[in-house]
Amino acid sequence: MILPRFRRKQQQVLTDPDARARVVIVGGGFGGLQAAKALADAPLQVTLVDRRNHHLFQPLLYQVATAALSPADIAQPIRSVLRGQSNVDVVLAEVDAMDVTAKEIVLSENMGRLPYDYLILAAGAHHAYFGHDEWEPNAPGLKTLEDALDIRRRILTSFEEADREPDLALRKALMTFVVVGGGPTGVEMAGAIAEIARFSLARDFRHIDTRDARVILIEAGTELLAAFPDRLSRHALQDLERLGVDVRFGKPVTAIAPDAVTVGDEIIPANTIVWAAGVQASPLGSSLGVELDRAGRVLVNPDLSVPGHPEIFVIGDLASLKDARGRPLPGVAQVAMQQGAWAAANILRAIEGKPARAFRYRDLGNMATIGRNSAVADIRGLRLTGFVAWLAWAVVHILNLIGFRNRVLVALQWLWDYLTFQRGARLITGSAR
Amino acid sequence: MILPRFRRKQQQVLTDPDARARVVIVGGGFGGLQAAKALADAPLQVTLVDRRNHHLFQPLLYQVATAALSPADIAQPIRSVLRGQSNVDVVLAEVDAMDVTAKEIVLSENMGRLPYDYLILAAGAHHAYFGHDEWEPNAPGLKTLEDALDIRRRILTSFEEADREPDLALRKALMTFVVVGGGPTGVEMAGAIAEIARFSLARDFRHIDTRDARVILIEAGTELLAAFPDRLSRHALQDLERLGVDVRFGKPVTAIAPDAVTVGDEIIPANTIVWAAGVQASPLGSSLGVELDRAGRVLVNPDLSVPGHPEIFVIGDLASLKDARGRPLPGVAQVAMQQGAWAAANILRAIEGKPARAFRYRDLGNMATIGRNSAVADIRGLRLTGFVAWLAWAVVHILNLIGFRNRVLVALQWLWDYLTFQRGARLITGSAR
Numbered sequence: 001m002i003l004p005r006f007r008r009k010q011q012q013v014l015t016d017p018d019a020r021a022r023v024v025i026v027g028g029g030f031g032g033l034q035a036a037k038a039l040a041d042a043p044l045q046v047t048l049v050d051r052r053n054h055h056l057f058q059p060l061l062y063q064v065a066t067a068a069l070s071p072a073d074i075a076q077p078i079r080s081v082l083r084g085q086s087n088v089d090v091v092l093a094e095v096d097a098m099d100v101t102a103k104e105i106v107l108s109e110n111m112g113r114l115p116y117d118y119l120i121l122a123a124g125a126h127h128a129y130f131g132h133d134e135w136e137p138n139a140p141g142l143k144t145l146e147d148a149l150d151i152r153r154r155i156l157t158s159f160e161e162a163d164r165e166p167d168l169a170l171r172k173a174l175m176t177f178v179v180v181g182g183g184p185t186g187v188e189m190a191g192a193i194a195e196i197a198r199f200s201l202a203r204d205f206r207h208i209d210t211r212d213a214r215v216i217l218i219e220a221g222t223e224l225l226a227a228f229p230d231r232l233s234r235h236a237l238q239d240l241e242r243l244g245v246d247v248r249f250g251k252p253v254t255a256i257a258p259d260a261v262t263v264g265d266e267i268i269p270a271n272t273i274v275w276a277a278g279v280q281a282s283p284l285g286s287s288l289g290v291e292l293d294r295a296g297r298v299l300v301n302p303d304l305s306v307p308g309h310p311e312i313f314v315i316g317d318l319a320s321l322k323d324a325r326g327r328p329l330p331g332v333a334q335v336a337m338q339q340g341a342w343a344a345a346n347i348l349r350a351i352e353g354k355p356a357r358a359f360r361y362r363d364l365g366n367m368a369t370i371g372r373n374s375a376v377a378d379i380r381g382l383r384l385t386g387f388v389a390w391l392a393w394a395v396v397h398i399l400n401l402i403g404f405r406n407r408v409l410v411a412l413q414w415l416w417d418y419l420t421f422q423r424g425a426r427l428i429t430g431s432a433r
Numbered sequence: 434m435i436l437p438r439f440r441r442k443q444q445q446v447l448t449d450p451d452a453r454a455r456v457v458i459v460g461g462g463f464g465g466l467q468a469a470k471a472l473a474d475a476p477l478q479v480t481l482v483d484r485r486n487h488h489l490f491q492p493l494l495y496q497v498a499t500a501a502l503s504p505a506d507i508a509q510p511i512r513s514v515l516r517g518q519s520n521v522d523v524v525l526a527e528v529d530a531m532d533v534t535a536k537e538i539v540l541s542e543n544m545g546r547l548p549y550d551y552l553i554l555a556a557g558a559h560h561a562y563f564g565h566d567e568w569e570p571n572a573p574g575l576k577t578l579e580d581a582l583d584i585r586r587r588i589l590t591s592f593e594e595a596d597r598e599p600d601l602a603l604r605k606a607l608m609t610f611v612v613v614g615g616g617p618t619g620v621e622m623a624g625a626i627a628e629i630a631r632f633s634l635a636r637d638f639r640h641i642d643t644r645d646a647r648v649i650l651i652e653a654g655t656e657l658l659a660a661f662p663d664r665l666s667r668h669a670l671q672d673l674e675r676l677g678v679d680v681r682f683g684k685p686v687t688a689i690a691p692d693a694v695t696v697g698d699e700i701i702p703a704n705t706i707v708w709a710a711g712v713q714a715s716p717l718g719s720s721l722g723v724e725l726d727r728a729g730r731v732l733v734n735p736d737l738s739v740p741g742h743p744e745i746f747v748i749g750d751l752a753s754l755k756d757a758r759g760r761p762l763p764g765v766a767q768v769a770m771q772q773g774a775w776a777a778a779n780i781l782r783a784i785e786g787k788p789a790r791a792f793r794y795r796d797l798g799n800m801a802t803i804g805r806n807s808a809v810a811d812i813r814g815l816r817l818t819g820f821v822a823w824l825a826w827a828v829v830h831i832l833n834l835i836g837f838r839n840r841v842l843v844a845l846q847w848l849w850d851y852l853t854f855q856r857g858a859r860l861i862t863g864s865a866r
Contacts, residue, residue: 052861053589053593053859053860053861054859054860054861070503070504070505070506070858071503071858071860071862072503072857072858072859072860073503075860077637077859077860079637079638080637080855080859083636083637089639089640090639091597092593092597092861093597111597145860145862146862146863149862156486160486160525164524164525164526164544203516204510204512204513204516205512206522206523207522405846405849405853405855405857406857408845408849409842409845409846409857412841412842412845413838413842416838416841420838422513422838424505424838424839424842425503425504425505426486426487426505426510426513427486427487427504427505427508427510427578428485428486428487428525429504429578429579429582430579430863
């Protein structure tokens with residue numbers, strides 16, 4: 001249905017001698033949104049396509065999954081973020097594929113095609129199960145708001161069911177929470193679940209003591225937060241163990257059933273299992289017809305363009321690129337944002353007839369939070385732990401939220417949680433699992 | 434699974450000479466929650482059963498449906514509301530029926546039975562389609578958070594689809610919003626949708642002018658807000674029309690298709706249809722085996738007990754009772770709350786061997802809001818309109834929210850919406866319709 005109007009419009013443009021170049025951005029995450037903003041005043045026709053109407057502040061998604069924040073607190077309609085930029089059109093649509101020969105984006109549901117002169121592909125990544133997609137219903141990952149609400153429902157429902165379960169073994173399984181993966185998301189999830197059990201729910205149930213809940217964090221490698229300096233990894237481990245989290249290293253998960261996870265030879269009965277162990281890039285990368293890495297990421301040129309296609313840029317979690325020291329750039333918001341701005345700049349240079357420049361990453365630091373008063377931060381060599389790191393983490397995340405409203409609401413709710421040990425969004429909604 | 438433990442406990446109680454009477458409350462809405470609170474210090478064993486883990490502040494549900502508030506802002510876990518009352522146990526379960534002969538509540542999913550000495554039935558009401566249940570998928574009502582998020586998704590998705598729809602007739606249907614029913618919910622929904630179209634979204638789309646949206650409010654009777662004095666009804670009509678709402682009286686809806694509603698002989702193509710026209714009491718009333726009125730409500734004695742069962746009280750939207758002047762009591766929060774406290778008091782009197790007292794309703798007033806600076810209020814004869822009524826409405830609703838956190842969050846978001854004309858929860862989540 002979209003086809004006729006877009007076609008018509010594009011034809012007008014093509015026959016217009018003053019036609020402005022068409023830039024299509026696929027994805028309204030950190031990278032795509034930053035690219036659109038960087039093109040604000042350019043004489044271009046920019047179209048941003050996303051299948052969701054909102055930009056999601058993913059670093060705080062675990063707080064929705066653990067009932068601290070509401071979905072709207074960490075999401076912002078893409079349209080309203082970009083409403084001031086008259087050269088940007090936002091289209092809510094799913095992209096099926098790229099037709100790089102025709103230079104067109106193929107939209108799903110017969111919504112037609114969008115022609116482009118320049119393309120910025122920022123379609124991101126999704127959690128992946130290392131070839132065990134059958135684990136997904138038993139151990140949801142954390143990428144969308146729906147994922148977060150699903151996990152929230154599972155956590156809260158487990159305590160409800162435990163409270164009315166007379167069988168001790170079943171009750172123990174209901175009060176066992178397993179998080180798979182010791183990266184930032186896994187650490188943050190495990191710490192938050194432990195805090196819910198120890199503090200938020202402690203006085204709410206009559207037949208169970210929620211402080212008996214077991215939170216198990218499984219990391220197949222040898223340390224938590226592998227991207228951080230060793231001292232901070234060890235510190236995160238200590239802080240998690242102080243919260244009562246049982247952290248297990250060195251053995252991979254070999255099976256996940258609806259009510260149990262198998263680690264090495266051990267079967268751990270557990271009602272709630274959260275997957276934070278791996279990501280796979282968007283399948284859109286494969287329709288470019290270029291080389292991908294094992295995680296499905298596009299091996300981009302140093303200027304972020306795609307080999308053989310100087311008009312196509314791939315950024316963020318979908319791009320595979322090494323930094324100056326030969327280490328792969330991590331899949332984090334600041335890489336995506338810097339690449340978004342860089343790709344936009346390279347498009348502007350191309351239009352002016354200048355050569356593209358190689359991307360340079362400016363690492364602003366790395367942070368992860370474990371719980372109240374507890375975080376680790378590695379900011380350009382400055383290594384922080386404990387309350388100072390936690391405060392730095394809170395300030396950085398509030399300042400990076402989009403929109404004054406969300407900043408105020410999140411700050412207030414954190415203050416409230418901090419003072420009362422409560423979590424304000426303890427709703428079980430949607431259908432039961 | 435719940436059976437063994439509850440049975441065991443109850444048997445202990447029965448053989449205990451100091452056994453405390455068992456009160457079961459079904460429903461954690463305004464009535465049930467108030468009843469539980471009123472029994473706080475009584476020497477009773479109170480069990481509150483609800484199928485949801487949260488109490489919902491229904492008067493503001495339309496604000497979730499129209500993207501002004503988040504679900505967690507108007508909901509509170511029942512457990513945490515009652516956590517300070519050591520004589521209350523909260524059970525998350527669905528009630529299948531009452532066995533009034535055995536004096537037991539039958540829980541669904543083989544969760545067993547709960548015996549009671551006294552029962553307070555506060556199971557509420559749901560929207561009803563006057564024998565046309567097939568209309569429900571096409572015109573959702575507004576009773577649960579899921580309903581509200583469904584309606585929010587429909588409203589926001591309609592504008593998205595209209596923006597990319599080249600066909601003018603289809604685009605017009607996408608931008609037509611029909612609300613059926615001219616009571617408080619219908620008036621508030623129609624006003625809020627009109628404000629979204631006129632203000633919140635006005636600058637967000639490139640291919641449509643959202644101010645062209647048509648909002649049609651259909652009332653089969655001759656006036657809006659029939660429970661209000663005529664002058665206020667007329668005032669509400671004026672305010673709605675000033676917002677551009679097309680209010681139509683005197684013709685009932687005769688058919689609702691997914692993309693059109695038929696009013697009298699006229700077929701109105703519309704993509705979003707909201708049902709606010711009728712309610713039906715919970716089917717639980719029928720398992721009491723006593724007389725019901727046409728809407729399925731239990732015809733209770735003046736003391737709120739059920740004929741032939743002095744140990745069973747029915748309150749709130751599930752009860753049918755007339756006031757001193759012979760007018761039926763309305764299905765509003767203040768009736769339910771006063772009845773909850775009253776039923777609790779009558780149980781305490783029964784335990785002390787005193788006779789039950791007839792319920793007396795103290796009408797504190799009636800309010801409905803149309804939009805910013807616009808509401809009507811009838812407070813014990815004092816009739817307010819415009820900004821004053823709107824401010825009174827806002828203050829009363831904030832003060833009646835449960836929890837300091839929610840009061841602050843709602844007040845802040847309203848202030849933000851008021852100053853910026855924006856709505857902060859404009860998320861399209863869940864599966865598309």
